[in-house]
Amino acid sequence: MKNKIIFIINPIAGKGKGRVIETEIQHYFSQKNVEFETFLTKSIGHATEIANQVLTKNPEIIVACGGDGTINEVAQALVCSNVALGIIPIGSGNGLAANLHIPKSTEKAFEMILNAKINKIDAGKINEKYFFSNMGLGIDADVINNYAQTKTRNFLGYVSASTKAIFNFQPKKFSIELDNEHILDDDFYFVFCSNSNEAGYGISFSPNAKLNDGKLDFLAVKKLNFIKQIQFSACVLGKQIEKMNDAKVLQVNSVKFNSNQPKTIAQVDGEAVIFNQNSIEVSIVPNALNVIVPN
């Protein structure tokens, strides 16, 4: 019998898929020659707690069943360990899973876990917290904070959260240091660091990002008028953001953000995070995580 596979399932992820996946896992894996266990998350942060607890049982693989938020919580515990992260993408956006080409079909994703082909990917670090897909402090952070307060966890929920964010948006004042040198001091519409080339729903603010290049893809866009905001959206949808004159696109190792506000509203892997600090440091940890990928 192969070593243990642990499944950590977010029952509220996606469009209710989290509620049925446990039965599918039990049905599929009980027919295979593997030892496995399933756990359901109860609240925000619980997936990290479970992952830390089950690491003491020396599992071979811990599988996050959910979206980018659940993957982030499970992977926090696996950074720089030998345990591989598996992903069953049942979230609503599934940005990281899309970049890794993880099958959307549950059965194909199960097969992938059994094949256990492992690649190393980098992790981003924002202060003491890891991210694997992206983080942002601009209008995206407002969208995600609005989304966190809605009950509609699907694309329509993002549309409604985005509309609210656009109409209420106040530019964010930051002083930005890139690789301890470049200084940008301005009011920003968008400030973003990415490890992955997809943010979810096929949308990308960093189409050239690679998960294993040891670099962060940085994007900053100064405050924009309404027409330019439409131009920004068109460039993002066309994956041509570097062609926009107002956009600064760079690959870096580290970024420091300073603001004159006592707290900083961020989105980290699509989840709302509030830092009670005005100084945010972002860096990259190369080859930090073993991830199961398709053959």
Ligand SMILES: Nc1ncnc2c1ncn2[C@@H]1O[C@H](COP(=O)(O)OP(=O)(O)OP(=O)(O)O)[C@@H](O)[C@H]1O
């Ligand atoms: N039982 C639970 N009740 C409420 N929230 C939960 C529960 N378990 C986990 N969560 C939280 O649900 C949030 C959303 O999870 P996740 O990102 O995996 O799904 P999603 O938002 O549908 O997918 P995506 O991020 O790909 O759009 C996470 O912040 C997670 O901490």
